[in-house]
Amino acid sequence: xxxxxxCISALHKSMRGSDENASLYWLARMLEGGExxxxxxxxxVRFASEDIGLADPLALTQAVAAYQxxxxxxxxxxxxxxxxCVVYFARAPKSIExxxxxxxxxxxxxxxxxxxxxxPLHLRNAPTRLMKDLGYGKGYKYNPMYxxxxxxxxxxxELKGTDFFKERKT
Numbered sequence: 456x457x458x459x460x461x462c463i464s465a466l467h468k469s470m471r472g473s474d475e476n477a478s479l480y481w482l483a484r485m486l487e488g489g490e491x492x493x494x495x496x497x498x499x500v501r502f503a504s505e506d507i508g509l510a511d512p513l514a515l516t517q518a519v520a521a522y523q524x525x526x527x528x529x530x531x532x533x534x535x536x537x538x539x540c541v542v543y544f545a546r547a548p549k550s551i552e553x554x555x556x557x558x559x560x561x562x563x564x565x566x567x568x569x570x571x572x573x574x575p576l577h578l579r580n581a582p583t584r585l586m587k588d589l590g591y592g593k594g595y596k597y598n599p600m601y602x603x604x605x606x607x608x609x610x611x612x613e614l615k616g617t618d619f620f621k622e623r624k625t
Contacts, residue, residue: 459490463498466541471506475545482541483534492533496522499540510550517543552620559619572611 462485469477485495496518503518521540525533564571581591596605610617 462488462490463495466495467498467502467506470502470541470544471549473545473549475542478541478545479538482537486530486534486537492525492530492537493522495537496525496540499537499544502544505554506549506551507544507547508550508553510548514544514547556619563614563617563619572613575608575611577607578609 462481466478466481466485469481482495486492500515500518500522503514507514517540521536524536528536576590577593577595579586579591581587586592596607598605608615
């Protein structure tokens with residue numbers, strides 16, 4: 456029932472708040488109450504990117520490993536795997552940079568009127584002669600061939616200068 460959602464919310468908020476003791480409590484309350492450990496593990500995978508993100512990119516690896524460990528051995532043995540992951544997440548630095556940036560991209564797409572801008576010609580693959588003749592791939596600079604990053608536009612002309620990592624004003 457509702458308590459299922461209340462407990463997972465409490466677990467998320469405890470990890471987000473870096474409270475390892477409360478995080479363990481809510482995890483144990485869920486598992487000891489019969490919660491599916493794979494449900495908890497799936498939520499931890501999401502938490503790794505949503506709340507920790509680039510502050511600790513290894514968090515996602517931890518979460519996926521915890522999910523796989525739970526899948527392989529099940530309860531009650533997997534409880535310690537989930538406990539380790541939950542404490543790791545509670546102690547980890549937090550960043551919502553990716554979450555916000557991706558939300559900004561989605562908003563940009565939703566707010567766009569008319570057809571979406573075409574992929575710039577230099578970014579298109581040209582597997583056929585006709586596509587090459589139409590200018591597909593022309594002028595593309597293959598970065599690995601250069602010692603330094605090259606100047607090249609990767610967004611459509613209409614979005615030139617857009618930075619999805621900056622706070623959007625709506």
